[in-house]
Amino acid sequence: MSTVTPNPNECLMALYEERHEIEDYQKGVPRWCPGCGDNAILTAVQRLCRDQNLRPERTVFVSGIGCSSRLPHYMNTYGFHSLHGRALPVAEGIKMSRPELDVFVNMGDGDCCSIGAAHWIHAIRYNMNLTIMLHDNQIYGLTKKQMSPTSPLGLKSNTSPRGAYLEALNPLTVTLGVQNVSFVAQTVDWNPELLYQVLSAAYRHKGFSFVRIVQRCPEWLPKMMDPWMQDASKVLLLQHPDGVTLSPESSRLFNNQEAHDPSDIDRAREIASDIDPIPVGVLYRNPEVPCYEEVRHDPHLRTSAFVQHGLEAEFDKFTVWPEEPEAPKSHRKQTRK
Amino acid sequence: MIETQEKSGLQKKKAPQSGAKGPKRVTKLHEHIIEIISDSGEGAQRCGQSLGAIAARMGYGIWTIEIIPAEIRPPARSVAGASGNRIRIGEGQVTNGGNETDLVVAFNEQVLLGRVRSGQLKPGCLILLEDKWRQDPDPAIVASYVETYGQLVKAGFRVLEIPMEVECLKHVRDARKGKNMFALGVLCSIYSLDLQVAKDQIALTFGKKAESVIQANIELLLAGFEWAEASLDFKYAIPCKRPTEAQIVVNGNTALALGVLASGMEVCAMYPITPATSASHYLAEAFEKVGGVLHQAEDEIAACAFAVGASYAGKCAVTITSGPGYSLKQEVIGLAVMAEIPLVIVNVQRGGPSTGQPTKVEQGDMLCAVFGSHGDAPKVVLAPATIEECFYCVITARKIAETFRMPVVVLSDANLATSQSPFPRPAFDVAWFAPPIDQTPAPAGAKPYAWDPETGLSQRFIPGQAGGTHTLTGLAHDENSHVAYDPEINQRSLRARSLKLAALQKTLLPPPVFGDPEGDLLVIGWGSTKGAIEEAVAGLRKEGHRISSVHFSFIQPLPPGVKEILGRFKHHVAVEVNWSDDPNDALIDETNRRYTALAMMLRSRYLVDIDCWSEVKGQPLRPAKIREVLMKKLEEVEA
Ligand SMILES: Cc1ncc(C[n+]2csc(CCOP(=O)(O)OP(=O)(O)O)c2C)c(N)n1
C-alpha cells in the first residue's frame, strides 16, 4: 500500500516509461448535439492531456450541472460531475487535500455566473492551482433555452420572450475586477488551434487559471455566433511570448491582432470591457499570486504519532490531574506552569 | 447570618464591614447551584468558568452553563444584558444543569431582574448584590436600584449587599477589571474551596499574560476571600473526593473539536454560525498545530462542497454548522449520499426555524437530519448525550462515514455546546485515526459501485489510484458510475444505499435501559437531555415507581432491540426539546396532533403508542420539571 505523498522518482519514471495517447483519455461517446462547441472543447482538452502526458489516475475533472458539465464523463480520468453551481468548492476541497493532483473544472455560464457566482468570486480570491473552463454559450442549454446572465441584451428565450431585459454580465471584467486574480484568458470554440493554445497556457499557469470559452449552442442559438465566425475582423487576437503565440499559419486567420503584455492589468481590463471585437488570447497573467493550498499547507507529515503529540498537548490544557500519584510529571509541569 | 427580609426595600442593609462575630455557621450540602452575572464585558463569565474549574480540580462533579445575552454589547445595566455563568457543584457526578439557582452573585440589580423574571432563581435564593448603585451620582440609577432591591426582598429573596467595587478599589485602579476575581475569592470562602487550587487555576487561566497580571488577579482573589472570611458569618461545605484519575474539563464544542483531531481528519470546512462557531475557533488554533486545515468558506454550501471534495480525494472531512447552515448544506449532503462519499456534518442545533433563537437550546433538527435532502437520502444520524460523547462521537462518525461511504450527521445542541463537565482523560488509540489512503492499483475490471448484494457496500477508488478512473455523479448511475435512467438500475442502487443502514444497524448494541428492564412507564430521550431525564427517573424510582428510561445515541439507524424494550413497558413517553401539541388544546385531539420528533419516528416504526412531552423555552430541561411531568403521567398510568 502506498501513501499519497508524491514520489519524485516515481513521477519521473512514469514520464519516461509511459506515454499516453489521445485514446487513453477518451471514454464513451459524447452525447452533445451535432456541432455543439462542447465537442471541440473536449477534443482540445484530450490533446492537452496527451501533450502534457498527464497520468489519467492523477487527473481529475470536476464539473457542475449543464450540457458542458457532462465533459468529465467523456474523460478516462477521475471525474466528479457534482451539483449545479458547486463545481468550484468541490474542486477546491480536492486540491486542498491533494495538491499533487491535476484538477480541471468545467462549468456552464448559468452554472458559474448565476447559481455559482459566489463561489466563482471567492475561487478567484483563493487562487488555487486549478484550470477553469467556462463554457459560455450565453444560454441555458440543458434546461432548454432560458436566458443566462451572459445572454446579450434583447436575446429572446423561453424566459425572455420579449428579449432579455438586462445587459449581459461580462465574465472577464468580473474576474479581472477581483483582487488576487492571477490568470484570465478568452478563446472561441471554433478555432481548434487557438482553443488548444489558450487552454495549454492556462494549464501551465500556476494558480486559478480562468478561461472563458465563447461556445456555440447550435440547438438553441443556431446562428448567434455566425457574424463572428464569418468576419475575421470581429475577433481580436492577443499575442505575446508570455501569453499565447500562434504559429504563422494559424495566426494568418486573424486579421485583427494586438501585441498584449499580459502583465498589464489596466490594459487587460480595457481589452476585456470591449466586447466587439471579441478579444482572444491571454488577457492577464501574474505568476506571483500565492496559491491558497500552499499558503495553508503544513509541511509536517501528518502521522498518527504527530497528531497524537498535538492532541496530548491540547488535553494537557484542560486536564485536572489527580492530587496524588500517576500524573506524568512532564504533563504536570506544563499544566501548572 | 445576614439575611435581609425586611418589608421596606428602602432600608439599607449591609454586610458587617469588620469581623463577623463568633464562629461561622457551616451548612453541609450535597450540591448547590451558583450563578455569577454581570453586564457583558465585566468578567462574570470568567469568574464562573474559574469557579467551575476549581471545583472540578478539587474533585466535585460540576456542570456549568454559559449565560449569554442575545446581543454582543447590550446596554449596561439592562435586563436583557445578563452575561455570566451558572455552575452546579455536587458531591457526586453531575450530569446536567439542575433546577433553580441557590446563590447568585450579581454586579447590578438589572441583570438580576432578567434572571428572576425567567424563573431561574429558587424561591429564597441568596443574592450577593453589588451595592455601589445606592451611592450613584445619577438619581435614576439610585431609584432603580432601591426599587428593585425592595422588590427582591419583598419576593422573599435573601439579599446581601456587598461593597465589591469599594473593596476592589483598594487593590486596583479599574474595578471593572477586577470585580470578577474578587467575587471568585468571596465564593471560595463561602464554599470552603482550596485557595491554593484557586491560585493555580488563575495562573492557568491567565497563563499567556504577564506575571504581573496573574499576581494582580491573585491579589483580588485573596482580597475577596479575606473580606468574606471577615464579614460573613456563614459557609457551605459540600463533601468531595479528590479525583483519582485525570479529567478533562471542556465544553461540548471543544470536545467535538478535539474529536476531529483524534479522528485523524485533515480538513474542516465551515462558515460561522452560533452556537457552532466556538468549535471552529478552537480548531483554528489546535487543528492547525497538527497540520489540519480549517477552511472558512464563502457560505455553508461551499463549506459542505469543499468537505465533499476533500473526502472524495481520500481524506474524510468534517463540516460544522448550526440550523440555518444545515438547511443550506442539504443539497450537498444529498450529493454525498448519491455519490457515496464519506462526510461528517456536525449540526449544533439552535432554536428554529429560520434564524430562530441563535443561543438557545432546542432539539428541532432531528427529522431534517434523518429525512432531509430531497428524494430518498439515507444517512447516519448520531446524537451525543454528554460532553464526553461529543468527543467520541466524532471519531465514530468518521469511521462509519468511511466504512459505509456515506454522510454521518452529528446532532449536538446549544446545551452541550457551552456546558462544561469533566470526563476521564482519553488515552489516544491509533484505531481512532484515519488510515493512510489506499492507492494500490485497482484490479482490472473493478467497478466503483460494485454493490454487495447483502450489505450495499462497495470498494471505492480514490484519485491517484491506477486502474480506478471513473466519474462520480449526483445523477442516477450504474455500477460503473455511468449515468443511467434504467428503472432496474435505479431500484438496485436505491436498495444498495439503503441497505447500508441495515448493515450498520447489525453492528450496534441495543440501548441500555436506565432502571429496571420492565415496568409501568418508559421515558425515552435523545441528545443533551439524558442527564436531566435520568436524574428525574432516578428520583421517582427511589420513591418506588416502576419507571425507567432509555436514551438513543443512534437516531438513524435506530439500534437493534428497541421493539423488545418498548414491549416490556406498559406506557411510554418521549421527552424532547422540540414541538409537540398539548393534547388539551382546543383544536387538538388524538387524530389531529403533532408529536415530538423521536416519538413520531418510534410510533411509525414500532407501531407502539408513544406519548410525548416537550418544552421549547430555549432552556435545557430541568430534572424537577421532567419529574413533575412524569409524576402526572405516572398518576394516570398507575391509576
Ligand atoms: C439547484 C439546481 N437548480 C437548477 C437546476 C437545473 N439546471 C440544470 S442545468 C441548468 C443550467 C444550464 O445552463 P448552463 O449552466 O449555462 O450550462 P449549459 O447547459 O448551457 O452548458 C439548470 C438551471 C439544477 N440541476 N440544480
Ligand code: SF4
Ligand atoms: S443544447 Fe446547446 S449546449 Fe447543449 S449540447 Fe446541445 S448544442 Fe450543446
